[in-house]
Amino acid sequence: MMDIARLAGVSAATVSRALNGSPLINAETRQRIVELANSLNYSINASAKRLRQGYNKTIGVVIPYQRKTRQHISDPFFLGMLGTLADALTDRGHDMLLSRVDTERLEDLAEIYSTGRASAVAVIGQWGQHDPLNALAVRGVPFVVWGAHLPNQLYCTVGTDNARGGRIATEHLLALGRRRLAFMGDIHMPEAAQRYEGHCDALRDAGLEPDPALLIPTSFKGDDAQLAMRKFLARRKRIDGLFAASDLIALNAMGVLMAQGQRVPQDVSVVGYDDIEAASYGHLPLTTVRQPLDLAGREMVDCLLQAAQGQRPASRVLETTLQARASTAPLDP
């Protein structure tokens, strides 16, 4: 309050009266002080704020990225999450404003709210930034995190019971008679850590001690998972079951296992986590006409930014190429 007073060039008493709606303060001064307090992220009651700027029927969605891995937004789980959020927001008459924020600067997400561009912000994943998220909650920024429920949490999370998920996945493998079980994932991420914890609990309940050599570290990226599985197989550790922290990790690891002559599910049974679309059907690699999606985004954005400047961009037709895979073969004579 002292800060507001100093910056507004008035006394603390005036600020207090203004924020309490005292008739002693004229409308212009009051407006000025409320706006100032709001811009500086001092918590102000929500109805006053809405009175001022009106309610914006837009919800921000932030997908944080780590500077080093820079997980692509095209990750199937992120996309599934965007899809379900977009559908649910449409049903409730809201639009979705999508942004990416560096995990090291998660506090930037407050701007999406404080600038009035969105009325609340969804954050996909905690990314090990529990403390900065707590700090944002103290500042009164309205946000909700998809992620793990953690001790001493001041913010709202929605997520699954990861430890229980890890337990049921592992119990399923144990019930199939499998005993040498590997886990794939990055246990520095809260959700993966809880899934691993449930995995270890189930092993111990079955009288087995978790073997650190069977913990295969990998990020959530598909190519990282392939590399991790190749490295693991090179060490010639025998496993008969695999529980992966995500379906994308599981599908990529399964590809490597099969390519190296292991039979799935007989030699190694594989369990994922998520149930993304692609998990539900099995298929051969598909021969297809490739639309260059990466190029598509860049070309579209190029045209859009031209259009936004009042120019009339020319249409563009992108080349297609045939991607021949296992779903096509010569006809037997």
Next chain:
Amino acid sequence: MMDIARLAGVSAATVSRALNGSPLINAETRQRIVELANSLNYSINASAKRLRQGYNKTIGVVIPYQRKTRQHISDPFFLGMLGTLADALTDRGHDMLLSRVDTERLEDLAEIYSTGRASAVAVIGQWGQHDPLNALAVRGVPFVVWGAHLPNQLYCTVGTDNARGGRIATEHLLALGRRRLAFMGDIHMPEAAQRYEGHCDALRDAGLEPDPALLIPTSFKGDDAQLAMRKFLARRKRIDGLFAASDLIALNAMGVLMAQGQRVPQDVSVVGYDDIEAASYGHLPLTTVRQPLDLAGREMVDCLLQAAQGQRPASRVLETTLQARASTAPLDP
């Protein structure tokens, strides 16, 4: 500058002088104004600037929906397109505002621009609304469509050469000795129509007449494609090749073919269109711990709208279930 002046309770000239270090302004006032300018940097500048210049670093993305099929946004091609657009927009320092619009009321997309919420709008697909899109272009709404390049088009499109794509897919099947080729897709949609046209051209060039009985109509939805393939197989028409208007159609049709005892690729070779992520790897249906994604979106939005009203929603932990599929099996004794 007007904003700072207003909030500091001084004139714009005073702010200007203070920021330029004029000796006419006393130290205390200058300090106050500099601090204010710093503290407010983004929040006020950005919105004020936007009002003045009318440029908002946000691009709208509209995924139209048909009232009757209401194709879910979670369609893998839509999601791939959203991902590539979001990544390209991030690279260019823009956010993305996602909305859905009824195909029968595509003109509503003009509002996203006219209300200043976005500086230009991307539209995913034409949805047979060529004329309304032309009308929007005449009104000067800045938008770009992902879709087919059509005759008499007043708006900008980005898309692939669909006729050529259809031709190379079909030529690939013909080169493999296959002659009884089916096409799956909705030829009332411009892109699918052009792919079918290229398919027919390739057949005619090979001296074959396209057989209307081998045109299998289906929407772009996976379950529609499964149903269409089941109906087609019930008619006992023999085919040795299939070209589908999208990968999702192809993957679903392949599942039905294999479930009904047809060998892919030997009996029926299958070609898709798009090259979505899942097309690149083959795999078994995956046993997984299901996160209820549909529920996830609704629960998140519920919490977000509470938070947007100034409430503090409680965290929610969603149930997981084990989805057993072909990737796990009992260990051989």
